[in-house]
Amino acid sequence: MTIVIEARSVTFSFGETPALRGASIAVDAGEILAIMGPSGSGKSTLLHCLAGILVPDSGEILFDGRRVDAMTETERSSLRRDRFGFVFQFGQLVPELTAAENVALPLLLSGVRRTEALRKAYGWFERLGLDGMEQRRSGELSGGQAQRVALARGLVAKPEVLFADEPTGALDSLTGEQVMNLLVAAAREQGITVILVTHEPRVAAYADREVIVRDGRVNLPERIAS
Numbered sequence: 001m002t003i004v005i006e007a008r009s010v011t012f013s014f015g016e017t018p019a020l021r022g023a024s025i026a027v028d029a030g031e032i033l034a035i036m037g038p039s040g041s042g043k044s045t046l047l048h049c050l051a052g053i054l055v056p057d058s059g060e061i062l063f064d065g066r067r068v069d070a071m072t073e074t075e076r077s078s079l080r081r082d083r084f085g086f087v088f089q090f091g092q093l094v095p096e097l098t099a100a101e102n103v104a105l106p107l108l109l110s111g112v113r114r115t116e117a118l119r120k121a122y123g124w125f126e127r128l129g130l131d132g133m134e135q136r137r138s139g140e141l142s143g144g145q146a147q148r149v150a151l152a153r154g155l156v157a158k159p160e161v162l163f164a165d166e167p168t169g170a171l172d173s174l175t176g177e178q179v180m181n182l183l184v185a186a187a188r189e190q191g192i193t194v195i196l197v198t199h200e201p202r203v204a205a206y207a208d209r210e211v212i213v214r215d216g217r218v219n220l221p222e223r224i225a226s
């Protein structure tokens, strides 16, 4: 297995509040990893450090053999734009844009021409059961539809790693399962590595592996810890 992304002994504090206290994790290419753990344990902070959104106070983040923590802000933002995809709990669609424009956004930001970006965006609608929703704005979509649009936006630029922070947290369990089925199917088909933060065991069950974050550290697998 090839490790694609890794955190080594990462610490991070919000002012006086320590969020990560030496967290280490290595994720294989194509792996679907669920990060679980109690509220406030540091799951989202770990995800944000891995994704180059936050810079650790100490420790290292490696992606594809490169030190993300040592990159400039410009380099990290190019990395996020060109090689990572994101899905968050509340879709966070841009309300002024149509669903198709929202999906096309990562491509437009990467310099893809508008007609080509929209053509690629449209391709995701049928596949995610969103036929006919292309011109709707986020206020005209149900929670599950909006989250599928957000998923399409996270996948449209063919990221190497998809970061998903509670992607089903705002959905009822049936709709959440639909979103997870689509997410996993698309990730498997395209060989995308997925790092998923969730506190729901039913959601974590879709992953190849689960780790638990406690007090800002990633717990070792029980067979090693015991």
Ligand SMILES: Nc1ncnc2c1ncn2[C@@H]1O[C@H](COP(=O)(O)OP(=O)(O)OP(=O)(O)O)[C@@H](O)[C@H]1O
Binding pocket: 014, 017, 018, 019, 037, 038, 039, 040, 041, 042, 043, 044, 045, 046, 199
């Ligand atoms: N923006 C912030 N400012 C100050 N403290 C923060 C901020 N974000 C997180 N924290 C603190 O950092 C710690 C870790 O938070 P984090 O959001 O990573 O936990 P989490 O495991 O994702 O929690 P949850 O499951 O509730 O989302 C907590 O003590 C939290 O209160």
